[in-house]
Amino acid sequence: MKNFKIIVLAKQVPDTRNVGKDAMKEDGTVNRAVLPAIFNPEDLNALEQALRIKDKYPGSTVTLLTMGPPRAAEIIREGLYRGADNGYLLTDRAFAGSDTLATSYALSRAIMKIGDFDFILAGRQAIDGDTAQVGPQVAEKLGVPQVTYAEEIVDIKKNKAVVRRRLEKGVETVESVFPLLITVTGTAPACRPRNAKLIMKYKRATTISERQNVSEDYIFMYDDRPFLNLPEWNVGDIEAEPERLGLSGSPTKVKKVENVVFQAKEAKVLEADNQSIEWLMKELISNHTLG
Amino acid sequence: MDNLFVICELENGTIADISLELLTKGRKLADQLGCKQEALIIGHKLKGLEKEAFDYGADVVWLADDARLEHYTTLPYTSIAVELFRQEKPQVALLGATSYGRDLGPRVSSALSSGLTADCTALEIGEHTDKRAGKTYKNLLLQIRPAFGGNIIATIINPEHKPQMATVREGVMKMEKCKEPRSGEVKKVDVDKFVRPEDFVVNVIERHMEESGVNLKGAPVIISGGYGVGSKENFEMLYQFAELIGAEVGASRAAVDAGFAEHDRQIGQTGVTVRPKLYIACGISGQVQHIAGMQESAMVISVNNDQEAPINKIADYAILGNVEDVIPKMIKYYKENSK
Numbered sequence: 209m210k211n212f213k214i215i216v217l218a219k220q221v222p223d224t225r226n227v228g229k230d231a232m233k234e235d236g237t238v239n240r241a242v243l244p245a246i247f248n249p250e251d252l253n254a255l256e257q258a259l260r261i262k263d264k265y266p267g268s269t270v271t272l273l274t275m276g277p278p279r280a281a282e283i284i285r286e287g288l289y290r291g292a293d294n295g296y297l298l299t300d301r302a303f304a305g306s307d308t309l310a311t312s313y314a315l316s317r318a319i320m321k322i323g324d325f326d327f328i329l330a331g332r333q334a335i336d337g338d339t340a341q342v343g344p345q346v347a348e349k350l351g352v353p354q355v356t357y358a359e360e361i362v363d364i365k366k367n368k369a370v371v372r373r374r375l376e377k378g379v380e381t382v383e384s385v386f387p388l389l390i391t392v393t394g395t396a397p398a399c400r401p402r403n404a405k406l407i408m409k410y411k412r413a414t415t416i417s418e419r420q421n422v423s424e425d426y427i428f429m430y431d432d433r434p435f436l437n438l439p440e441w442n443v444g445d446i447e448a449e450p451e452r453l454g455l456s457g458s459p460t461k462v463k464k465v466e467n468v469v470f471q472a473k474e475a476k477v478l479e480a481d482n483q484s485i486e487w488l489m490k491e492l493i494s495n496h497t498l499g
Numbered sequence: 500m501d502n503l504f505v506i507c508e509l510e511n512g513t514i515a516d517i518s519l520e521l522l523t524k525g526r527k528l529a530d531q532l533g534c535k536q537e538a539l540i541i542g543h544k545l546k547g548l549e550k551e552a553f554d555y556g557a558d559v560v561w562l563a564d565d566a567r568l569e570h571y572t573t574l575p576y577t578s579i580a581v582e583l584f585r586q587e588k589p590q591v592a593l594l595g596a597t598s599y600g601r602d603l604g605p606r607v608s609s610a611l612s613s614g615l616t617a618d619c620t621a622l623e624i625g626e627h628t629d630k631r632a633g634k635t636y637k638n639l640l641l642q643i644r645p646a647f648g649g650n651i652i653a654t655i656i657n658p659e660h661k662p663q664m665a666t667v668r669e670g671v672m673k674m675e676k677c678k679e680p681r682s683g684e685v686k687k688v689d690v691d692k693f694v695r696p697e698d699f700v701v702n703v704i705e706r707h708m709e710e711s712g713v714n715l716k717g718a719p720v721i722i723s724g725g726y727g728v729g730s731k732e733n734f735e736m737l738y739q740f741a742e743l744i745g746a747e748v749g750a751s752r753a754a755v756d757a758g759f760a761e762h763d764r765q766i767g768q769t770g771v772t773v774r775p776k777l778y779i780a781c782g783i784s785g786q787v788q789h790i791a792g793m794q795e796s797a798m799v800i801s802v803n804n805d806q807e808a809p810i811n812k813i814a815d816y817a818i819l820g821n822v823e824d825v826i827p828k829m830i831k832y833y834k835e836n837s838k
């Protein structure tokens with residue numbers, strides 16, 4: 209039976225869903241240090257779709273690709289614990305300050321280096337940059353079609369995949385040739401949990417930079433068990449043009465960032481007694497807000 | 500050359516509200532920039548649509564009309580926009596931040612290597628000085644957007660690249676016909692010249708679009724319920740009150756997630772943006788993502804049993820109490836006092 213090569217794009221993001229007061233600095237910038245770094249939620253949905261293809265077509269492989277600081281290697285381990293086969297960390301100071309165009313350029317170079325693929329699965333949107341642009345831009349750079357807002361890969365036929373999309377006002381099912389890039393929404397099935405055996409297998413999987421801090425006693429393991437070596441690539445490894453990366457490769461610039469402040473009003477506080485509410489209703493009727 | 504383009508999206512054969520909102524805003528921006536506004540409409544059987552685009556402020560309307568373009572698919576639409584922009588060299592290009600614009604926009608911007616700002620809530624014309632390069636850019640599009648889960652507002656510029664592209668969130672800009680009747684020039688896009696046969700490798704095989712009966716955007720009064728309403732049954736009170744006063748019922752995301760209300764009633768960053776005459780927030784705490792969708796309401800009344808709830812900071816009246824006690828009283832005293 210057929211098997212497929214799948215690449216999952218996953219980003220490590222600060223958890224912006226529960227931002228407390230201390231997460232915002234005085235100057236309106238975000239204090240990343242106090243927010244936990246997590247696997248971007250919709251990238252977990254994408255990973256699950258990839259793992260389902262692998263369940264259905266044994267012999268398929270799931271490869272993670274993440275670009276970020278050295279600690280983003282955590283994302284690869286997290287994916288391995290859930291059933292991915294391997295993963296690459298793309299890290300280099302030259303990537304800093306990349307907008308979505310420069311990010312997608314770097315990711316597309318890395319994908320070319322990884323080699324053949326049938327499917328690239330990405331999250332629809334990352335919860336920090338919030339743009340939802342990287343998926344389609346990677347597809348354009350690789351010259352493959354895209355299906356965004358996917359909720360399920362329904363079927364894979366001989367040379368076509370059938371994908372159901374979740375749009376604002378309904379659902380749409382499309383059929384596309386592959387290789388193909390698919391972005392997956394949060395309404396897709398949640399990712400399976402970590403697998404205890406895989407945690408045992410991969411908990412010491414590290415990149416070369418992480419290994420600088422590993423005690424001597426363990427170093428021998430990496431020769432015996434190559435799967436514990438998480439490949440780490442820099443700009444040279446992916447043969448990228450430096451001027452298309454980072455700030456110089458980014459047409460968009462952040463001119464200003466502000467904390468969200470709403471025009472505070474002095475609310476008139478009313479108790480919930482009969483008189484107050486009757487007064488308010490009369491007021492709304494007489495000034496024609498109601499009726 | 501150097502004009503402002505709006506890529507118009509269609510809904511049930513007419514121009515979608517979001518695109519009319521963009522044309523309304525685009526008209527003002529084009530006047531400020533001293534350029535023309537051009538609309539690009541892609542689809543099938545487009546005859547007559549130009550009139551609406553003119554009414555909302557387009558000077559030129561491009562029609563890309565072809566049977567193969569009846570339903571939106573990424574690749575042929577991208578080819579048309581990319582080739583037309585290469586030919587016409589606009590300075591600004593706007594799309595809706597809908598599933599259409601957020602699928603098409605990034606693909607087009609990548610092909611043109613131009614910057615794209617996502618999900619803007621305001622657009623202005625302004626200047627920018629790059630202190631390090633000692634260079635000042637005039638007449639730039641300042642693209643204002645929330646990021647970081649709605650917790651910050653960023654102003655983004657694309658000083659060196661044209662077109663300056665942005666997607667704009669639905670409902671945040673007003674939709675208004677021009678005062679004077681207008682007309683303009685209609686231009687046909689030579690579809691066969693721009694699209695390639697290999698653009699048609701993705702086919703729509705099924706579509707189920709639900710006609711939503713909920714009209715939050717047009718409602719003068721909205722009664723909105725949050726997690727504090729407590730249950731789907733308690734939401735019935737809100738519907739009763741709404742029917743009585745001719746209002747529409749909205750909801751916070753927590754209420755939608757809890758199953759108290761349907762998704763198409765959600766107000767806020769990931770829901771609808773509204774600006775009614777009166778917004779009654781019942782059992783809603785007022786997190787930034789919710790407020791982002793209702794802060795322009797002319798009057799806000801909150802019903803909450805916690806005086807410290809953030810919603811009270813933007814409310815005109817804060818009723819301290821339980822929803823289940825307050826709403827029946829509002830119904831009662833409304834009935835007694837209206838004739």
Ligand SMILES: Cc1cc2nc3c(=O)[nH]c(=O)nc-3n(C[C@H](O)[C@H](O)[C@H](O)COP(=O)(O)OP(=O)(O)OC[C@H]3O[C@@H](n4cnc5c(N)ncnc54)[C@H](O)[C@@H]3O)c2cc1C
Binds near residue numbers: 250336339343646
């Ligand atoms: C305040 C602020 C506003 C910004 N606004 C814009 C803007 O309007 N336009 C713009 O072009 N840039 C903008 N940027 C830059 C943008 O956030 C970064 O380029 C970011 O690296 C990618 O964008 P995103 O987080 O929005 O990802 P999205 O496009 O939302 O991500 C979609 C998917 O792509 C994949 N992906 C994204 N990044 C990576 C990665 N590093 N590694 C692996 N997979 C990945 C994931 O699968 C992810 O789910 C902004 C940055 C800031 C700080």
Ligand SMILES: Cc1cc2nc3c(=O)[nH]c(=O)nc-3n(C[C@H](O)[C@H](O)[C@H](O)COP(=O)(O)OP(=O)(O)OC[C@H]3O[C@@H](n4cnc5c(N)ncnc54)[C@H](O)[C@@H]3O)c2cc1C
Binds near residue numbers: 785
């Ligand atoms: C990326 C992102 C996007 C989001 N988009 C949206 C969005 O579009 N819209 C949205 O609404 N949210 C959105 N959210 C979620 C938002 O952050 C809040 O979690 C949500 O708005 C909270 O809803 P709530 O106020 O109903 O619930 P809660 O925060 O739980 O507040 C309930 C309130 O009810 C009060 N209360 C409790 N019982 C009673 C009672 N009996 N009578 C009166 N008052 C009572 C409580 O005091 C409290 O103030 C988003 C979040 C993220 C991270």
